[in-house]
Structure formats: structure tokens, C-alpha cells
Amino acid sequence: MLRLSFATGTEPGKWFTRFRDRTAHGRLLTTDSEDPLAELLDARADLALARLPDPRVTGDYHVVELYRESPGIALPKDSELTLLDRVSSADIEGEIVNWRTPADGLIDIPAVREGLQVVAANVGVVIAPRPLIRVLSRKQIEHRDFVGDVPATHIALVWRKTDDSGGIQDFVGIAKGRTPNSSRQVAPKRSAREKALAKQERRAGAAGVEKRARKTRRR
Template identity: 80%
Template sequence: MLRLSFVTGTEPGKWFTRFRDRTAHGRMVTTDSEDPIADLLDARADLALARLPDPRVTADHHVVELYREAPGIAVPKDSELTLLDRVTPSDIEGEAVHWRTPADGVVDVPAVRAGLQVVAANVGVVIAPRPLLRVLSRKQVEHRDFAGDGPDTRIALVWGRSGDSEAIQDFVGIARGRTPNSSRQAVPKRSAREKSLAKQKRRAEAGGVKKQTKRPRRK
């Protein structure tokens, strides 16, 4: 069994399906969490899909970066800013910023959620990774790309070096785009009956395509 905690703002469902279909590691337990690194450190998860940077991730952890998040801005649904595809710092001069990604890049998901509640009341803006805003925004809130300077946020798989396993390695491979034909991919084992049926099927197919040679008729 593999226990994985994934951070709010990510959608790893396709990886879960591929892991179940392609491997024989058994049941997979997944949790949508605002703080998957805490779940990893408290041994509630074997593997974390986390948003970095995070000061709790150290040299004792394996880290595999998967992608980077674009910065975004959440604005009230009735704001004139919704007419823009990309908002710049000059566009929000005078606006109340209820939360923005700090210089160290650490994203406080509960704080972003609280800021969006104020934006939904038609007041101010929130600046955060756009994938996170997409998930958390309510009907009264819209989000756009933000062109201002700010730290990068990255989505990565994190796990302890002492807790490495074949199941983790297989999931990491799937998340990185490894195909089913990879030699490192665990293949589900077949039972003796499944092997026998497969062998019979191959024989039947071979017999079905085999050409029969006809003897010429004597005159």
C-alpha cells in the first residue's frame, strides 16, 4: 500500500489511475491536504506531492520537481480587472491586497482561502499561484495571470531517503511520464490460469491464420 498526500491546487488523479492499472503494489491511499509535508513528517504519508519552497524539506529528503506554477491574481467577479487577460502591478494600484506570495515563496493555503473570502465580498485582490486560485475561487471570484515580479512556486514529489521503496519509485516514474513498457515499471503478476488462457489464445490465433496447402488435382 502506498500513502500519498497531495497539496491543494494539484490534480493528480490521472497518476493514481495509472499507478493502480500498471503496478501490483496494492491499494493506494490518497489525501488532499493543505500541508502534505506535515503529513509526511508525521508519518501519515509515505510520499508528498507538495508546493515548494518549504523550509522543512532538507537533505534527508528526495525531491523530484514536476512543474512550475504561474502566478495569478484573484479579483471580484464584477471588477473591471476581469476585462484583462493579464493583470500588471500598475493595474492594481490602490487596491487592497489581502494576501500575496511572500519573498520566500512559501504559500500559506489557509491564508489564501481567508483572503479569497474577502475578495468574494467585492473587496481587494489576492495574489497566489494561479492553479491554487483556480481550485479555491468561489463563484463571486475570478482569476487572471499576474505579470508582477514574484518568487517561483514549484510542484514536486518529496519523500524521506530512509523510506524509499519500489512503490514510490514506480509512482515517481508515472508522474514523470514513464510509459508502461519501461523496464523499471512493475508489471502485475498473472495467475497460472491467466497464463494458461493466454497461451491457449496465442495457439488459437496462430492456428486461425495458418494457411493450408492444397494438393493439385489429378487429371
């Protein structure tokens, strides 16, 4: 069994499906967490899909960066700023900023959530990773890309070097785009019945092709 904790604001469902369908590592137990690294540090998870930077990630861990998150801004639904595709620092001069990504890049999800509640009440803005804003926003909130002096955040897979395993390596490969035909991936074993059904399907497909070919020749 592989235990994976993933950060709020990420949507790794397609990777979970591919891991279950393509590999034979047993059960995949997943948890949506505001702090997946805490679960990794406490050994409640084998692998974390985490938001970086984070000073708790030391040389004892493997880190595979997957993608960079776009900075975003949350706006009241009726704000004139929603007319813009991208909002800059100059555009929000005079606005109340309920929360913004700090200089160290650390994202305080409870604080972001609290700030969004104020935005939903038609007061001020929140600047944070846009994928996180998208997940946490209510109907009264719109979000846009933010162009300004905001530290970048990244989503990465993190795990203890001492816990490296085939299951972890296969999940990392899938998240990085490894195809089902990769020789590095452990394919799921099929029962004799599954193999027989697959053989029947191949024969039926071949027969169908031949039948259509005969019809074409008669025309």
C-alpha cells in the first residue's frame, strides 16, 4: 500500500487513476491535506504532493518538482477589476489586501481561507497561488492572474530517501508523464480469465476487420 498526502489546491486525481490501473503495488491511500509535509514528517504518509518552498524539506528527502503555480488574485464578484484578464500591483493601489504571499513564499492556507471570507463579503483582495484560490473560492469571488512582486510557488513530490520504493518511483513516473508502455513501470498482473477475455476481444476485432474487408472487395 502507498500512502500519499496531497496539498489543497492540487488536483492529482488523474494520476491516482493511472497508478491504480497501470501498476500492481496494491492499494493507494490518498489524503487531501492543508499540510501534507506534516503527514510525511509524522510518517502518516509515504509520499507528499507538497507546495514549496518549505524549510522542513532537508537533504534527507528526495524532491521532484512537477510544475510552477501561477500567482493569482481573488476579487469580489462585482469588482471592476474583474474586467481585466490580469491584475497588476498598480491596479490594486488603495485596495485592502486581506492576505498576500509573503516574501518567503510560505502559504498559510487557514489565513488564505480567512482572507477569502472577507473578499466574499465584498471587501479587499487576496493574493495567493491561483490554483489554491480556485479551490477555496466561493460564488461571490472571482479570480485572475496576478502580475506583481510575488514569490513563485511550486508543486513537488517529496519523500524520505530511506523510504524509496518501486511504488513511489512508479507514481513519480506517472506524474511526470510516463506512458503505459514504459519498461520501467510495473504492469498489473492479469488473471487467466482476464487474459482469455482479452484474447477473445482481439480475435473478434480481427474477424470484424476481415468481414469489412470482404464487403469492400465485393463492391
